[in-house]
Amino acid sequence: MELAAAAARPATVLIDGPSGSGKSTxxxxxxxxxxxxxxxxxxxxxxxxxxxxxxxxxxxxxxATDLLVPRAAGLDGGWRRWDWTHDAPAEWHEVAASQPLIVEGCGTLSTTSASVIAIRVWIEASDAVRKPRALDRDAGAFDAHWDEWEAQWRRYVEREHPSTRADVRVRSD
Incomplete structure (x- = not known):
């Protein structure tokens, strides 16, 4: 019964990988x-x-807590947008349990997120490709924060081992 209920749920796709690897594309x-x-x-x-x-x-x-876990239980989930301009939480966005979902970003394949019924994608590129790609994409807004972001990314990877949870691996060099 549980397997049949899970199969009837709409697809959820999780896409993780380092900054500049091609997740958004x-x-x-x-x-x-x-x-x-x-x-x-x-x-x-x-x-x-x-x-x-x-x-x-x-x-x-x-x-994981607000969007993916509720959806795995057949409930609507949601997420709160961060207002980068005002450096404050912004509006809530609800995602119906009946709607297919794609979630992309660094940190998507955490232990909790990867445990939900989903298609898990890992995207990677060499450091030589992804840093210039990320810095060009953000037109200077990311430049001063690259080292800080990269350090927390590496801590996340060391702790969570997200690439090992992937069903699909993509190289985007």
Whole structure:
């Protein structure tokens, strides 16, 4: 019975990997190519949830607790946007349990998140490719924070081993 109920739930896709590896591009292409015309997926980007440049762990925990765990139980979930301009929490976004979901961002494949029924994707690129890609993408806004972000990313990887949880691995060099 539990397996049948899980199979009836809409797809959830989790996309993780280091900054500049191509997660956003992959997610955009996945949304564009979604073949279920009856229900397009919600796309949640952790960039919209991180509470500031030191917020990787907080956003990873929030998306698991508030969005993914409720959906795994067949309930609606949600997430709170972080207002980067005002450095404060902003509006709540609800995602119906009946809607397919794609979540992308650094910290998506935490222990809790990866335990929900989902397709888990790991995207990677060499450091030589991803740093210039990330800094170019953000037009200077990320430059002063790269080292801080990279340090917390490496702590997350050491603690959570997210790549080992992936069902699909993509190299984007």
């Amino acid at each position: 992959f997610a955009d292409r996945l949304v564009a190519g979604w073949s279920d015309a009856t229900s397009s997926p919600a796309l949640v980007r952790l960039d919209s949830i991180y509470p500031g440049w030191s917020g990787l762990d907080a956003a990873s925990a929030a998306v």
